[in-house]
Amino acid sequence: MSDNTIQISSNEMEETLLNLFLKYNFSNEKAQLLASTYTESTLYGVFSHGINRVPLFIEYIENGSVKVDKEAEKVASFGSIERWDGHQGPGIINATKCTDRAIELAKEHGMGLVALRNNNHWMRGGSYARQAADAGCISILFTNTQPNMPPWGGKDSRTGNNPFVVSIPRKAGHVILDMAISQFAFGKINDYKLRGKKLPFPGGWDENDELSNDPERITLKERGLPIGYWKGSALSIILDMLATLLSAGDSTFRISQRPFETAVSQVFLCIYPGIFGDQDLQERLINEIIDYTHNVEPMHPEDRTYFPGERSSQTRVKYEKEGIPVSSKVWDKVMELVS
Amino acid sequence: MSDNTIQISSNEMEETLLNLFLKYNFSNEKAQLLASTYTESTLYGVFSHGINRVPLFIEYIENGSVKVDKEAEKVASFGSIERWDGHQGPGIINATKCTDRAIELAKEHGMGLVALRNNNHWMRGGSYARQAADAGCISILFTNTQPNMPPWGGKDSRTGNNPFVVSIPRKAGHVILDMAISQFAFGKINDYKLRGKKLPFPGGWDENDELSNDPERITLKERGLPIGYWKGSALSIILDMLATLLSAGDSTFRISQRPFETAVSQVFLCIYPGIFGDQDLQERLINEIIDYTHNVEPMHPEDRTYFPGERSSQTRVKYEKEGIPVSSKVWDKVMELVS
Numbered sequence: 001m002s003d004n005t006i007q008i009s010s011n012e013m014e015e016t017l018l019n020l021f022l023k024y025n026f027s028n029e030k031a032q033l034l035a036s037t038y039t040e041s042t043l044y045g046v047f048s049h050g051i052n053r054v055p056l057f058i059e060y061i062e063n064g065s066v067k068v069d070k071e072a073e074k075v076a077s078f079g080s081i082e083r084w085d086g087h088q089g090p091g092i093i094n095a096t097k098c099t100d101r102a103i104e105l106a107k108e109h110g111m112g113l114v115a116l117r118n119n120n121h122w123m124r125g126g127s128y129a130r131q132a133a134d135a136g137c138i139s140i141l142f143t144n145t146q147p148n149m150p151p152w153g154g155k156d157s158r159t160g161n162n163p164f165v166v167s168i169p170r171k172a173g174h175v176i177l178d179m180a181i182s183q184f185a186f187g188k189i190n191d192y193k194l195r196g197k198k199l200p201f202p203g204g205w206d207e208n209d210e211l212s213n214d215p216e217r218i219t220l221k222e223r224g225l226p227i228g229y230w231k232g233s234a235l236s237i238i239l240d241m242l243a244t245l246l247s248a249g250d251s252t253f254r255i256s257q258r259p260f261e262t263a264v265s266q267v268f269l270c271i272y273p274g275i276f277g278d279q280d281l282q283e284r285l286i287n288e289i290i291d292y293t294h295n296v297e298p299m300h301p302e303d304r305t306y307f308p309g310e311r312s313s314q315t316r317v318k319y320e321k322e323g324i325p326v327s328s329k330v331w332d333k334v335m336e337l338v339s
Numbered sequence: 340m341s342d343n344t345i346q347i348s349s350n351e352m353e354e355t356l357l358n359l360f361l362k363y364n365f366s367n368e369k370a371q372l373l374a375s376t377y378t379e380s381t382l383y384g385v386f387s388h389g390i391n392r393v394p395l396f397i398e399y400i401e402n403g404s405v406k407v408d409k410e411a412e413k414v415a416s417f418g419s420i421e422r423w424d425g426h427q428g429p430g431i432i433n434a435t436k437c438t439d440r441a442i443e444l445a446k447e448h449g450m451g452l453v454a455l456r457n458n459n460h461w462m463r464g465g466s467y468a469r470q471a472a473d474a475g476c477i478s479i480l481f482t483n484t485q486p487n488m489p490p491w492g493g494k495d496s497r498t499g500n501n502p503f504v505v506s507i508p509r510k511a512g513h514v515i516l517d518m519a520i521s522q523f524a525f526g527k528i529n530d531y532k533l534r535g536k537k538l539p540f541p542g543g544w545d546e547n548d549e550l551s552n553d554p555e556r557i558t559l560k561e562r563g564l565p566i567g568y569w570k571g572s573a574l575s576i577i578l579d580m581l582a583t584l585l586s587a588g589d590s591t592f593r594i595s596q597r598p599f600e601t602a603v604s605q606v607f608l609c610i611y612p613g614i615f616g617d618q619d620l621q622e623r624l625i626n627e628i629i630d631y632t633h634n635v636e637p638m639h640p641e642d643r644t645y646f647p648g649e650r651s652s653q654t655r656v657k658y659e660k661e662g663i664p665v666s667s668k669v670w671d672k673v674m675e676l677v678s
Binding site: 076078079080081083108109110111113138140150151152153154155156158159166168175177179183201205209227228229231232234235237238240241242244245246248251252253254256271273275276278281282285286288289292293296297298299300303304305306307308 | 415417418419420422447448449450452477479489490491492493494495497498505507514516518522540544548566567568570571573574576577579580581583584585587590591592593610612614615617620621624625627628630631632635636637638639642643644645646647
């Protein structure tokens with residue numbers, strides 16, 4: 001990383017954030033959960049939804065979008081499915097609670113689903129995927145967002161990048177897919193812009209409605225490209241529909257009508273594969289797939305293949321050892337907020 | 340369509356296929372289900388998994404991959420989840436049966452999941468998505484396949500295009516996403532080749548390991564491009580893992596070791612949103628999303644946006660009225676088989 005970063009240990013980050021959240025009137029337990037989740041997301045290399053996002057989270061508390069004292073509660077249930085209302089509480093706390101509940105339901109019924117409305121941004125979906133996997137559960141999780149991609153053929157952004165997250169528990173390291181439906185996050189596009197580089201592939205539409213890999217031109221209007229063009233556009237729309245109708249919550253359309261991105265809709269689906277009593281076989285089958293897709297000749301000598309979640313786990317090991325390279329500007333801002 | 344096609348009515352197609360399947364020793368009920376499913380897929384415009392696929396289906400019966408007299412049966416269950424074995428019976432018949440069972444489980448528990456191993460190709464996943472939606476259920480369905488795309492960074496095809504299918508029931512027409520994880524199906528790439536056209540976007544790797552939109556060069560080695568590059572590669576791998584471990588069935592790796600694509604693994608997940616008793620609200624929320632993403636200024640004057648499944652429904656209306664434009668070569672082959 002550049003010389004604009006400083007190395008912060010995960011302990012120092014977590015302690016600093018704990019003090020910050022206590023200052024903003026969270027209970028000790030909630031402040032601890034927020035601090036550890038933001039730190040862990042940063043450890044896994046997801047700065048945009050880790051430490052870099054903390055100042056915006058505080059801003060959202062101050063503008064009233066995030067309600068410090070609110071918490072998700074159940075509003076309806078039937079068998080393995082429940083509908084919850086997040087009451088615009090902190091996204092991480094509500095999402096953690098709903099994941100816990102989906103895990104409980106899965107252990108009771110084989111599967112469990114919690115649909116959550118009126119939540120705030122859950123930050124890194126992989127947090128809850130890992131939480132489920134640690135409890136021995138498969139998880140399929142998704143959220144809607146504010147609009148940031150045009151539906152295929154349309155001019156304006158009217159569909160969200162709606163992250164889609166899947167985890168599979170595994171003794172030798174969980175398999176975790178944490179994927180927004182946009183080809184590149186706008187955070188990533190801005191990184192390329194700052195470094196004066198082009199994207200490796202088209203990532204959005206320029207001011208002349210042409211697909212572009214030029215971050216300068218894509219960021220003039222925020223119109224991201226869905227993965228697979230028309231396919232990701234359709235996938236994004238259908239995830240918004242599922243989250244909205246299952247939670248009876250707000251769709252990307254309704255979210256777009258507010259000044260801040262709040263009251264989003266999310267789905268937490270857990271499956272407990274332990275019910276079959278053949279975890280050893282399952283582990284062997286998963287490892288076979290990993291071996292087959294790993295032990296492949298690289299397309300170009302510098303290439304390597306990874307299984308979903310492998311690289312972020314490597315990043316974590318590195319950062320635990322060497323400290324986390326945090327932007328000085330971000331760290332200064334956090335220190336200013338905490339003081 | 341070109342002058343190499345003839346117009347066949349859906350009735351004529353279904354009757355012809357019924358006679359064909361009866362000739363191949365299917366019971367009356369099974370022959371009827373196969374005939375109507377192949378015909379319906381063709382009506383929805385999916386020729387590759389409709390009428391065009393029938394000769395290959397017969398070939399698979401003759402080479403022993405599809406076992407005419409075998410049928411899926413339950414091998415394990417817990418709460419809302421069941422594991423079934425397809426015993427290499429006909430893919431359409433087993434998939435229809437498992438969808439029916441997932442619907443039943445959903446109505447009992449809110450959700451139901453059937454994981455099916457040792458099935459044959461289910462043809463068009465949208466058939467079962469529509470079956471679930473007709474019964475008032477949301478469905479999330481996927482299957483693994485033989486390898487046809489390189490895992491990101493790898494040289495050889497070692498992951499499948501693993502179709503991923505979602506349906507949402509709706510009075511004014513179901514919303515149905517039926518999407519392979521490849522950017523273009525090889526059937527589609529071949530269509531471009533026959534017409535001497537380039538693909539509109541890269542669709543696979545050429546003989547020099549470069550991404551290409553030239554169908555001639557992509558078809559030299561069958562190495563398709565996943566949607567979203569590394570993202571679709573990861574999604575494809577994780578769908579294979581889910582289908583394999585839930586069914587304790589064969590992964591793309593194991594499927595690749597047989598001369599024919601058979602004994603694939605599939606997942607049928609249904610959710611019954613009727614449990615909330617607010618179908619009118621749900622319909623309104625879905626329609627709001629459709630309106631928002633439809634009523635958008637087109638990016639280019641000739642563009643239009645569609646909701647998932649809208650275009651195939653329009654195709655069906657057209658073909659019901661005008662007849663289905665079937666390739667003469669394909670129809671001749673079917674007539675030869677039936678006689």
